[in-house]
Amino acid sequence: MQGHVLSRHAGWPVIIGAGLAGLMAALEMDGPCVLLAPSFTGEGTSSTLAQGGMAAAVGPGDSPASHAEDTLKAGAGLCDPAIVQRITEAGPGAVETLLRLGVPLARDGKGQLSLHLEAAHSHERIVFAGGDRSGQVILQHVLQQARKKDTIHWLQATLEGFHAPDGTMQGVWTSAGFIPTRHCILASGGCGGLYQHTTSPLSNRGTTLALTAWAGATLRDMEFTQFHPTALVAPGQTGRLSLISEAVRGAGAVLRLDDGHRFTEELAPRDVVSRAIAAQLREGRTVFLDGRSLPGAPFSARFPGITQACRKAGLDPDTQILPVQPAMHYHMGGLKVDQTGRTTLKGLWACGEVACTGLHGANRLASNSLLEALVCGQWAGRDVNTSRNDGTAPPPATVPARPTFTTDWPFRAEMQQHLGILRTRTGLENFLERTLPLARQNLCALTASFIGWAALNRPEQRGAHWREDTPGLQPPRHIDMQLTDLPL
Ligand SMILES: Cc1cc2nc3c(=O)[nH]c(=O)nc-3n(C[C@H](O)[C@H](O)[C@H](O)COP(=O)(O)OP(=O)(O)OC[C@H]3O[C@@H](n4cnc5c(N)ncnc54)[C@H](O)[C@@H]3O)c2cc1C
Structure with missing residues (x-):
């Protein structure tokens, strides 16, 4: 079915996802925009499930440089030092933003911010709220602020595809209709739902990553999946x-x-x-x-x-x-983006867990992801503001033909077994033999195949990726992939 054009929204930037990253991007928007998600209550987001809190160097004796050092160490040689510096330096400002949005961060008896210590941090530097309900408290306050902004148009629907002929965004297919747009921010979270054992919402299965690949975007370091112990x-x-x-x-x-x-x-x-x-x-x-x-x-x-x-x-x-x-807890890999969140596809930005910014490298330092979602969401929103009024004509308001895909996923156990904590060439090959033949039709199979193919092509033990059959390290390198790199 072709569907119809949502002409009311034509030409507006579209933000996909109402977790912390998408909401922060929406709060930054100068003009009208569409915020697209299946729910606007926090349901289906990892953001609302966050317990520990957000890392930021605000404690006595701490510094962004020390935060950056810990982040680089955890990332096992694959972080981008410039982005690590930029995001850790933005940490104290992000705490200010939360306070400005009214988030009641925990304080000690003297009124100072209370700080948790978490693994591999050299200082107590995790701000939190509501005891262990940090994500829920943060998201509810950010949602409340976003609801006050009447330029945000809330569209309860699901993304079904990107229309980007010749590598340039022209519109998005959604379950509610087609929106012609030249600016889209993807903030759709991780892919934990592909696995049998996951702490993430089961609905987050990385299908949007597969859709970006069909549109021609480049994915980076897809093999790096973090398992919470x-x-x-x-x-x-x-x-x-x-x-x-x-x-x-x-x-x-x-x-x-x-x-x-x-x-x-x-x-x-x-x-x-x-x-x-x-x-x-x-x-x-x-x-x-x-x-x-x-x-x-x-x-x-x-x-x-x-x-x-x-x-x-x-x-x-x-x-x-x-x-x-x-x-399975967090996906370090994802859509390759630059410092402002631009992907390799013109008109598509990405922020939050779906993006691979270079902050986490081969392994995320605990509580760095809420920080990344918050600041990169803001940066993407601001960058869209600078380019939305560049005089380019709006895309045509007609509905192009859309490819259709399936999303059923019966391989959660196999994913856990072969693409889990301990990996081998044989296991990866067995897995890919089953998923690659399905990957042209099935979005879950495509994302899973990207993870498997990258894992097969990284014969080393680095960060969260552990090949039992090939001990030791190879020289550090990223694995960038497009749809055409898979043997489909
Ligand atoms: C249990 C748990 C605890 C965590 N604890 C912490 C912590 O203490 N500190 C920390 O820093 N990090 C923590 N993390 C990680 C962190 O919560 C996430 O990485 C971060 O919140 C991701 O934010 P996001 O906005 O990118 O994605 P999400 O919050 O997951 O939001 C994604 C949004 O995209 C929407 N979406 C997905 N697919 C589609 C589609 N096809 N169409 C339309 N919308 C779509 C979803 O419905 C949702 O609204 C935790 C994660 C989990 C699972």
Whole structure:
């Protein structure tokens, strides 16, 4: 079906996604714009699920340079130092922005901002709100501010494709109709829903990345997927797993095997802890997080949201140890963008988790993604402002023919097994044998194939990507890919 033109919105910039990145971009827009998402309540966003908070060098003795150093170290040689510097320097300003938007960031008895410590940060530098409900509190306040802006036109719909003949944006197909536009900001989040075990919304399956590839955009470092070490294991659970934030280990909780022994350094980088747990699980052991004797306040007082999730699973974190396992949590790879969020496709910007800015490299430092979503959302919005009035004629208001795709995805378990924490050439080849033949029709299969193909072409152990069959490191390089690079 061709659908119709949403002529009321013709020529306006279209922002896709109503998580933190999309909302920040919308707040920056000078003129009318369309904000497109399936829901405007926070549902289906990772932003609202964030527990720990946002990293920014605002504590005593801390500095953006130190924040940048920790970020570069975690990124294992693949960060872009210029963007790392730019984003970490923007951290204190981002905290100011949250306060200006009315976000009640936690404070200590003296009225100073309270700061968490998280893994691989050399200082306490995570601002937070609502105990462990940082994302929910932040998003609700940002949503509230965005609702006051009458130039934002809220369109409850789903993106179905980009019309970009000759590499130039001319419009987007949505479930509500076709919008002719020369400016589009993609802020559609990650792809955790492709995996069997994930902390992300299951609806985030990276289908928008596949649509950008069909439009001709370049994807970068798709193989870098971060697994959070401690998702709560709930018997019989098939949906999204509840996260037990790193802040819990930062507060003193320890990891134990079924015999009570500790087996790893709890505040080592995520990939190290995840691999240590994965190795134990492979041996048939069970791994627990023990937060029964945190210094200061008890678990339930410090982490009310996590306590609620534990109690739902029949566990009391104040008195019981919690079974945990790693789960897909964050996609470092994504749409290749420059410093202002421009992709390789003219007229398409990207920000937040869907973009690969160069901040995270091969491994994201904890709590850097809310910071990236906030500042890069703002930067993309401002850059669209500068180019929307460049005198270019609006695109034609007719509906072009649209290719159709499927999005069913029966390979979550295979994805976990072969594109999970520990990878091998044989596993990757087996996986690709099944997904590549489907990738022309199925958007999930296409995104999964990009991840698999990049993982196959990176025979090393770098950051979150761990090839068991090819130990050690190769010289650092990015893997950029377009649709034509896959053997479809
Ligand atoms: C459980 C959990 C805890 C986390 N904790 C932290 C933390 O403490 N600190 C931190 O820095 N980071 C944390 N992260 C990561 C961080 O939350 C995300 O990386 C960040 O919020 C991403 O923001 P975003 O705006 O890019 O995407 P999202 O918030 O995921 O929003 C994506 C939006 O795009 C929409 N969308 C998707 N596909 C389509 C489509 N086809 N058409 C239209 N709309 C679409 C979605 O519905 C949604 O509105 C956590 C992640 C998870 C899952």
